[in-house]
Amino acid sequence: MAELTAIATQIRRDIVRMVHGCASGHPGGSLGCTDYFTALYFKVMQHDPAFNMNATNEDVFFLSNGHISPVFYSTLSRSGYFDIKELATFRKINSRLQGHPATHEHLPGVRIASGSLGQGMSVAIGAALAKKLNADKNIVYSLHGDGELDEGQVWEAIMFAAHHKVDNLISTVDWNHQQIDGTTEKVMDHGDLRHKFEAFGWITLEMNGNDMDQVVETLKAAKALTGQGKPIAIMMHTIMGKGVDFMENDHNWHGVAPNDEQLARALAQLPETLGDY
Amino acid sequence: MLKEIQSTGNKDTRSGFGDGIAEAARKNANIVALTADLAGSMKLQQFIKEFPERFVQCGIAEANMISIAAGLTIGGKIPYTTTFANFSTGRVYDQIRQSVAYSGKNVKICASHAGVTLGEDGATHQILEDIGMMKMLPGMTVIVPCDYNQTKAATLAIADYHGPVYLRFGRPVWPIFTKESDFKIGKAQHFSEGTDVSIFACGHLVWNAIQAGLILEEKGISVEIINVHTVKPLDEEAVIKSLSKTKCAVTAEEHNIFGGMGDAIAQCAAKNFPVPIEYVGTKDTFGESGTPKELLKKYGLDIPDIVAAAEKVINRKKNS
Numbered sequence: 001m002a003e004l005t006a007i008a009t010q011i012r013r014d015i016v017r018m019v020h021g022c023a024s025g026h027p028g029g030s031l032g033c034t035d036y037f038t039a040l041y042f043k044v045m046q047h048d049p050a051f052n053m054n055a056t057n058e059d060v061f062f063l064s065n066g067h068i069s070p071v072f073y074s075t076l077s078r079s080g081y082f083d084i085k086e087l088a089t090f091r092k093i094n095s096r097l098q099g100h101p102a103t104h105e106h107l108p109g110v111r112i113a114s115g116s117l118g119q120g121m122s123v124a125i126g127a128a129l130a131k132k133l134n135a136d137k138n139i140v141y142s143l144h145g146d147g148e149l150d151e152g153q154v155w156e157a158i159m160f161a162a163h164h165k166v167d168n169l170i171s172t173v174d175w176n177h178q179q180i181d182g183t184t185e186k187v188m189d190h191g192d193l194r195h196k197f198e199a200f201g202w203i204t205l206e207m208n209g210n211d212m213d214q215v216v217e218t219l220k221a222a223k224a225l226t227g228q229g230k231p232i233a234i235m236m237h238t239i240m241g242k243g244v245d246f247m248e249n250d251h252n253w254h255g256v257a258p259n260d261e262q263l264a265r266a267l268a269q270l271p272e273t274l275g276d277y
Numbered sequence: 278m279l280k281e282i283q284s285t286g287n288k289d290t291r292s293g294f295g296d297g298i299a300e301a302a303r304k305n306a307n308i309v310a311l312t313a314d315l316a317g318s319m320k321l322q323q324f325i326k327e328f329p330e331r332f333v334q335c336g337i338a339e340a341n342m343i344s345i346a347a348g349l350t351i352g353g354k355i356p357y358t359t360t361f362a363n364f365s366t367g368r369v370y371d372q373i374r375q376s377v378a379y380s381g382k383n384v385k386i387c388a389s390h391a392g393v394t395l396g397e398d399g400a401t402h403q404i405l406e407d408i409g410m411m412k413m414l415p416g417m418t419v420i421v422p423c424d425y426n427q428t429k430a431a432t433l434a435i436a437d438y439h440g441p442v443y444l445r446f447g448r449p450v451w452p453i454f455t456k457e458s459d460f461k462i463g464k465a466q467h468f469s470e471g472t473d474v475s476i477f478a479c480g481h482l483v484w485n486a487i488q489a490g491l492i493l494e495e496k497g498i499s500v501e502i503i504n505v506h507t508v509k510p511l512d513e514e515a516v517i518k519s520l521s522k523t524k525c526a527v528t529a530e531e532h533n534i535f536g537g538m539g540d541a542i543a544q545c546a547a548k549n550f551p552v553p554i555e556y557v558g559t560k561d562t563f564g565e566s567g568t569p570k571e572l573l574k575k576y577g578l579d580i581p582d583i584v585a586a587a588e589k590v591i592n593r594k595k596n597s
Contacts, residue, residue: 054353062348103380111351113380116371119344123376126348126356129333133309134352153372156341163336 004212006273007078008038012243013270014074014087014277019257022091025099028253029145030071032176032209032238037075039215040141044223049080051108059138060127062112064120065145065174066100067255073097076109077277084277118151120144121171125161128169139226142171147179150188155200161231162201170222172234174209178251197233209236244269278469279490279502284452286425290481291389291446293425295320297432298357298387302328305355305436311346312359313339318448319359319389343369346384347376355436356384362391362445363404370410377441378414385435386411387444391421392531393559393576394449394481394569403564409536411443412509418442419509420462421530421538423483425453427506430460438462445480447531449569452484455504465512471501474587475519478529479505479538482557482578486529489583498587508538513545520550525594527555527586531578534558553593555586 011034019025041047045059063072070090077084082096089095096105100115112123124142131138148154161169175193177184184190197204203225207218215236222232240254241247244266247258258266302308302324310324311333325332335342339360346356358365365388366373377384388407395403412419418440422428428446435442459466465477468487478486483504490500501519505511520526526546528539534556543554559576573579 053351055351056353060351112347112382113375116375119340119372119376122341122344122372123348123351125341126345127351128348129309129345130349130352130354133331133354136352153338153340153344156336156338157344160335160338160341160345164333 001212004038004042007042008034008212009270010272010274011038011071011074011078013267013272015070016244016258016263016266016270017276018070018074018087018090020263021088023257024091025070025257026067026255027070027257028178028240028247028251029065029068029174029176031242031244031247032240033068033143033174034071034242035212035215036143036172036209036236037071039212039219041075041079043216044219045141046138049108051081053111055111055127057136057138060111060140062120062124062127062140062142063101063114064142065117065148066114069099069101072101078274081109082107087277117145117148118153121154121157124169124171125157125166128166131168139223140169142169144171144173146173146175146177146184146190146193147187149173149190158197158200158202165229166231167227167229169231170226170234171231172236174238175235176238176240178240178254180251180254182251194235201230202233203230204233204235206235207237209238210242279487279494282454282468282487284454286453287450288425288453289448289450290422290425290428291448292320293422293428294387294389294432294446295323297429299323299327301433301436302331307353307355308436309333309349309354309356310359311335311342311356313337313342313364315360321359339364339369340372343372344376347380347382350382350384357387358384359387361402362388362407363402366407366410367404374414378417381416382441383439385442385444387432389446390448391445392447392480393564393572393578394447394531396448396569396572397566399566400563405533405559405564406536407445408508408530408532408538412541416441417509418462418507420507421445421479422460422506423480423504424451424455426457427455427460430457431506434460434462447481451481454484460506463507463510463512465515466504466506468502468504469500471499472522473499474591475501475503475523475526476529476583476587477503477505477516477526477538477542479508480531482529482531485578485580486583488580489587492580492584493587498591500587505538505542508541511541511545513549516542516545517549520546520552525553525590527557527583527590529557529583532558533561535561553590553597555590557583557586
């Protein structure tokens with residue numbers, strides 16, 4: 001577990017350096033979801049960084065809230081999909097690391113474009129159906145922002161997955177209660193999210209997404225619940241901006257990059273553990 | 278030559294799709310059909326009967342359907358999404374844009390009930406902007422077949438073509454006058470060679486163009502009729518070759534004149550061989566309820582409209 005925590009610290013360091021490097025991007029949600037990404041890619045998922053688009057006989061992950069691309073890119077490079085040096089090109093001209101994830105530039109590890117919100121669960125369902133048709137027993141994971149659940153398409157997908165018994169799907173909601181214009185309670189209150197998923201026919205779990213032990217254990221528990229005729233949702237409580245004290249719980253850090261002084265303060269809290277890119 | 282073109286029967290183009298997808302599925306185990314509560318209208322009965330495990334009922338949720346189709350390609354499937362043209366495009370433009378076109382996914386968007394010939398349901402369902410929307414998307418192939426046989430042939434052909442496709446067809450019973458073997462993606466189909474005017478048509482209006490051509494020939498006008506079933510990528514070579522000969526053109530389509538096939542022809546002409554062009558299409562308007570025949574007449578898409586447009590453009594050529 002100490003090893004996973006060290007990886008997460010380096011990924012957080014990558015995130016703040018990447019958004020600072022291009023003076024744009026989304027650090028808040030990226031930092032909040034870093035422990036989830038670390039657990040998924042370094043512990044839970046069976047995946048091959050050699051990367052084949054069709055994800056044959058391996059688990060597959062879809063990022064629906066594509067704006068947290070910094071954590072996705074850092075995780076992919078740190079787990080061997082591409083050279084960490086490429087992280088320095090994030091959001092710059094001629095880069096494979098687009099502002100929001102894309103397949104257009106053929107970045108290994110990305111299987112669908114995301115950024116326009118609300119589409120990722122549907123895509124994950126499609127991939128899960130393909131696995132069933134191919135008699136492939138592996139699992140499909142997806143991650144969604146809580147603000148993203150404002151989009152009606154997500155609820156179409158939630159209804160579909162239960163109706164069609166898509167039981168090889170584990171969808172996680174980053175329940176940080178923050179969206180661009182303020183708290184989710186203020187902008188568009190989701191109410192009792194967990195029970196909404198349950199009412200739609202999903203198995204639900206809940207975890208502290210910033211407690212590495214809990215994240216690993218909950219993801220393992222979710223995996224054990226697959227194949228029982230129901231899709232699985234994890235309500236993941238996170239702190240937006242986790243790991244950088246002045247960014248924590250502040251929706252203003254949704255899509256703003258730190259300046260030089262703020263970067264120095266952030267990096268002082270995030271020691272280099274695996275070597276910077 | 279035009280006199281030799283005979284109708285061998287009448288059938289709706291959507292039935293060509295239904296028969297085509299069943300046949301395609303027999304040949305290719307990766308083909309999957311999705312629908313948004315319109316399996317009957319989309320003529321999927323045979324496919325569902327033979328391949329129930331490869332049929333995905335999405336309910337009335339088109340956005341979800343398009344994105345699920347994109348996901349199915351990750352796993353090697355060839356998904357055909359099926360619903361009316363309005364719900365296949367306008368309703369789900371962003372899903373097509375991000376998850377299908379930008380992501381380069383091998384999704385076949387199959388759309389029936391396009392244009393005013395949908396008839397009595399009225400303007401809410403009669404999309405006249407879909408060709409424009411789809412051809413604007415980078416990498417999207419846009420096919421508008423003209424009869425039952427050609428729709429069947431196109432449905433089969435797109436299975437072997439890798440990349441996103443928009444396949445547009447319709448509801449009404451319509452003459453059958455092509456052979457399946459005539460169809461090749463991206464290759465315009467000539468019905469007659471002529472020297473006075475080129476008529477470029479797609480979809481249901483190809484038949485109307487041929488009928489208009491017969492009338493024009495009676496008047497001693499030499500007409501070249503070309504079926505532009507593949508609107509994108511456009512067969513520019515065929516267009517330029519024809520324009521170089523006739524030096525004027527009419528375009529005919531069941532679509533708004535803004536952004537449709539006619540615009541594609543005009544752009545090709547402007548870049549390569551500028552000539553006078555007249556557009557037969559809807560004039561920046563919505564449709565309304567009525568029979569297909571009444572609507573074609575009221576909205577200027579009928580045989581006499583094509584004849585008039587041809588005579589007008591020939592006069593423009595003479596006076597220029």
